[in-house]
Amino acid sequence: MTHLFSTDHRTIGRQYLTLALIAVITGTLLSLLMRTHLVWPSWKLPLHGSILPEDYLSLVTLHGTIMLFFVLTTAPQSGFGNLILPSQIGAQHMAFPRLNAFSFWLTALAFAVLLSSPFVYEGAAISGWTAYPPLSAIPSAGPGQGLGMDLWLASIAIFSIASTINSINTLVTIIRLRCKGMTWDRLPLTVWGWFTAALLSVLAFSVLLAALLLLFCDRHAGTAFFIPPGDQVSGVIHAAGHPGNGSPLLWLHLFWFFGHPEVYIAILPGMGLTSMVLANFSRRPVVAYRLMIATTLAIGVLGILLWGHHMFVAGLNPFASTAFSITTLVIALPASAKVLSWIATIWRSRPHYTTAMLFSLGFVSLFITGGLSGPILAQPILDEYLHNTFFVVAHFHLIMAMAGVFSLFAATYYWFPLISRGRLLSERLGRWHFWLTLYGAYNTFFPMHFTGLAGEPRHYAQLTQIPNAAGHLLAATLPLNLHITTSAFILAASQLIFLVNLVRSFRHGEATPANPWQATTLEWYPCFNLPTEPLMAHRPPCQYIVTASGDESFLPQWIEDASVDIKSIKRE
Amino acid sequence: MPSTITPINTERDKKRHLDDHEGGHGRRPPTDKRTGGGGDNDNWNDRPQGRRGPREKLSRARLGLFFALAGDLMFFVAIVSAFFVAQNSSHIDVYNRYVNQWLPTAIPPILWLNTAVLILSSVTMEVARRSMFRETDVMDEWLGIGKPLTRRVLPWLVATTALGLLFLAGQAVAWHQLNIQHVFFSSNPSSHFFYLITYTHAIHLFLGIGALIAALTALYASRLLETRQILIDCTAWYWHAMGLFWIFLFALLAFFQ
Numbered sequence: 001m002t003h004l005f006s007t008d009h010r011t012i013g014r015q016y017l018t019l020a021l022i023a024v025i026t027g028t029l030l031s032l033l034m035r036t037h038l039v040w041p042s043w044k045l046p047l048h049g050s051i052l053p054e055d056y057l058s059l060v061t062l063h064g065t066i067m068l069f070f071v072l073t074t075a076p077q078s079g080f081g082n083l084i085l086p087s088q089i090g091a092q093h094m095a096f097p098r099l100n101a102f103s104f105w106l107t108a109l110a111f112a113v114l115l116s117s118p119f120v121y122e123g124a125a126i127s128g129w130t131a132y133p134p135l136s137a138i139p140s141a142g143p144g145q146g147l148g149m150d151l152w153l154a155s156i157a158i159f160s161i162a163s164t165i166n167s168i169n170t171l172v173t174i175i176r177l178r179c180k181g182m183t184w185d186r187l188p189l190t191v192w193g194w195f196t197a198a199l200l201s202v203l204a205f206s207v208l209l210a211a212l213l214l215l216f217c218d219r220h221a222g223t224a225f226f227i228p229p230g231d232q233v234s235g236v237i238h239a240a241g242h243p244g245n246g247s248p249l250l251w252l253h254l255f256w257f258f259g260h261p262e263v264y265i266a267i268l269p270g271m272g273l274t275s276m277v278l279a280n281f282s283r284r285p286v287v288a289y290r291l292m293i294a295t296t297l298a299i300g301v302l303g304i305l306l307w308g309h310h311m312f313v314a315g316l317n318p319f320a321s322t323a324f325s326i327t328t329l330v331i332a333l334p335a336s337a338k339v340l341s342w343i344a345t346i347w348r349s350r351p352h353y354t355t356a357m358l359f360s361l362g363f364v365s366l367f368i369t370g371g372l373s374g375p376i377l378a379q380p381i382l383d384e385y386l387h388n389t390f391f392v393v394a395h396f397h398l399i400m401a402m403a404g405v406f407s408l409f410a411a412t413y414y415w416f417p418l419i420s421r422g423r424l425l426s427e428r429l430g431r432w433h434f435w436l437t438l439y440g441a442y443n444t445f446f447p448m449h450f451t452g453l454a455g456e457p458r459h460y461a462q463l464t465q466i467p468n469a470a471g472h473l474l475a476a477t478l479p480l481n482l483h484i485t486t487s488a489f490i491l492a493a494s495q496l497i498f499l500v501n502l503v504r505s506f507r508h509g510e511a512t513p514a515n516p517w518q519a520t521t522l523e524w525y526p527c528f529n530l531p532t533e534p535l536m537a538h539r540p541p542c543q544y545i546v547t548a549s550g551d552e553s554f555l556p557q558w559i560e561d562a563s564v565d566i567k568s569i570k571r572e
Numbered sequence: 573m574p575s576t577i578t579p580i581n582t583e584r585d586k587k588r589h590l591d592d593h594e595g596g597h598g599r600r601p602p603t604d605k606r607t608g609g610g611g612d613n614d615n616w617n618d619r620p621q622g623r624r625g626p627r628e629k630l631s632r633a634r635l636g637l638f639f640a641l642a643g644d645l646m647f648f649v650a651i652v653s654a655f656f657v658a659q660n661s662s663h664i665d666v667y668n669r670y671v672n673q674w675l676p677t678a679i680p681p682i683l684w685l686n687t688a689v690l691i692l693s694s695v696t697m698e699v700a701r702r703s704m705f706r707e708t709d710v711m712d713e714w715l716g717i718g719k720p721l722t723r724r725v726l727p728w729l730v731a732t733t734a735l736g737l738l739f740l741a742g743q744a745v746a747w748h749q750l751n752i753q754h755v756f757f758s759s760n761p762s763s764h765f766f767y768l769i770t771y772t773h774a775i776h777l778f779l780g781i782g783a784l785i786a787a788l789t790a791l792y793a794s795r796l797l798e799t800r801q802i803l804i805d806c807t808a809w810y811w812h813a814m815g816l817f818w819i820f821l822f823a824l825l826a827f828f829q
Contacts, residue, residue, distance in 0.1 A: 168639040206643040210650035222758030229663050244761040245661040
């Protein structure tokens with residue numbers, strides 16, 4: 001039991017990663033059910049029967065909630081953050097070890113509460129991960145809006161508190177526990193990613209908590225923060241018991257003030273990791289290191305200022321739409337600067353194509369592909385047409401889900417020796433896993449651009465048997481949808497390779513030397529337990545030398561006197 | 573032509589000692605933070621974490637609390653933003669009239685008294701906090717003469733707890749008075765916010781009273797002076813923050829309805 005409730009940051013990091021792995025398997029299975037239902041609406045789920053529209057919507061809701069909160073927030077920020085961050089800054093532990101354990105168990109509790117929601121009367125919430133009122137504000141509005149919705153609110157509230165605690169821990173650890181010589185501009189970019197994401201978490205999750213509280217009051221205390229006057233649901237006027245000028249728009253503002261920073265919380269650690277991994281395997285310093293720090297922070301700041309781009313068609317003031325459109329287009333600048341740096345880092349180098357490197361290259365590829373549709377959606381006039389179509393689904397699945405997951409895979413292959421105490425994942429299986437995943441990711445999510453442009457809406461349980469012209473439109477997307485479903489199964493099946501690789505390598509993986517990737521950051525300091533003497537950082541990370549003859553050497557941050565001055569050697 | 577274009581690190585004159593805790597703002601007492609002022613040139617930053625002199629853990633806890641309070645501030649900022657949005661929103665009814673249903677809630681006068689009580693409790697809390705850092709007392713403790721520190725701090729902590737409970741009782745009276753006037757949580761957009769703000773703030777104060785009780789317990793239970801200092805210091809800053817939040821929230825409820 002002492003191990004279960006451990007306060008050691010590596011144990012807690014592993015616990016978070018285990019939770020995220022369970023969550024990602026759950027979320028993937030739910031998405032496969034959704035894809036199957038879209039292509040074969042009459043298919044009966046064993047032990048359940050036909051998938052009704054409300055079942056489909058609850059699948060959508062659970063899939064989005066699990067993936068966003070319990071995978072893309074938990075794994076990079078809490079999981080790898082706890083596992084690697086203290087070692088990477090030369091600290092022995094996190095700033096508040098017991099709070100750390102507490103926040104993990106809160107997260108686990110939140111996950112348990114969420115997983116319990118499909119089993120209550122009328123089922124899980126069906127409002128999507130955004131839980132838009134007025135339907136979500138009225139318990140009697142329909143299936144899943146009663147107890148299922150309350151459980152959803154409770155789960156996310158608990159998760160918010162846990163996430164805030166974890167972020168406070170991360171921030172204080174980075175500010176106060178850096179070892180001697182680890183100045184701010186020597187911090188690895190992963191740490192900058194964690195730092196910015198933690199700042200966003202502290203600012204954004206509180207606002208979500210406030211919004212959840214207001215929604216809860218609307219549901220159970222007779223208030224009308226979000227319920228408009230004269231609100232009718234299925235012919236019943238619900239506003240009688242809720243006096244006031246409530247507006248769903250208020251929820252959208254509060255929710256997206258959290259929700260947009262949230263998607264950057266999901267991706268920023270991955271961006272930092274990508275920089276470090278690309279630099280490490282192409283044996284090059286990160287191009288424009290300080291600018292990369294600045295763009296990380298700029299993405300963080302801008303990420304707080306563009307929540308309105310989710311609300312272009314929700315009745316937002318058009319002038320506000322213009323402002324939000326501009327801030328959204330502006331965030332493409334630091335993002336493009338990052339892409340340029342990634343490309344410049346590997347430009348004309350001779351990379352070692354390890355699996356971690358491949359996944360980081362895949363991250364860059366998916367980030368570009370998914371990112372290019374960002375400025376398209378950022379324009380209100382285009383969003384008029386594209387909003388709530390599968391074009392949006394394609395955009396965020398490529399840039400957030402797939403890029404985020406690719407960075408997680410890169411992290412897993414890269415840091416596995418630190419997770420498994422000195423074993424490597426099989427590179428051969430890793431390469432199979434990478435190429436199949438890349439194929440599956442592109443073939444699943446890229447065609448969604450086309451079905452979206454053809455008019456396929458999100459959150460529609462059925463595309464067949466719809467009358468009139470709309471039915472013709474939707475029927476035309478079915479061949480592509482069949483392709484998407486097939487690819488989704490290929491994508492999911494190729495993850496079995498990864499799982500097999502994980503399970504096998506934990507026991508029988510190749511034992512590794514202390515620093516298998518010849519990395520320069522402190523977490524690879526050659527010992528698998530705590531360093532005996534206090535660490536010290538003597539230089540920035542990513543110092544490599546490749547001579548003309550192809551001889552490589554590297555200068556880790558912990559080595560004191562370098563016989564050779566890295567700057568004096570001209571790069572070929 | 574200079575012989576070296578870029579000076580090597582040892583020659584570079586640092587504008588600012590990055591390993592100093594002092595950021596050049598002159599906010600700290602004039603002890604040499606790197607040596608503890610003992611003149612032994614023992615630079616604390618060369619030591620591993622956990623051995624960097626007194627108050628290392630305290631500064632960590634304070635920083636953590638600061639970030640927690642920043643998040644908490646955002647919580648109230650969100651609610652206050654919603655307050656102004658709701659105050660200024662209206663709808664067109666079926667008779668094509670422009671209707672704003674906001675009826676300002678007249679605040680019970682006892683809130684003024686409560687505010688005074690809360691300010692007073694912040695004063696007592698600050699006395700308790702500063703008493704924790706009196707060096708003579710610390711020496712007394714180290715020499716084992718007794719627990720003068722505990723005896724000095726305890727009354728002020730108890731006073732703070734009592735005043736906090738008095739404030740909460742006063743809030744309960746205010747809610748009761750409003751209920752008598754048939755102003756309930758769900759009566760009106762304005763009353764939604766009056767109750768929501770006072771309730772959430774009261775919950776925060778409850779947490780603060782929990783922290784005070786923990787600090788009182790630690791005064792007796794904890795053998796480490798540092799632990800006691802951390803608990804009382806962080807409780808004090810939290811209490812002050814809640815007082816400050818209340819002043820702003822009270823001003824909002826009193827003058828911006």
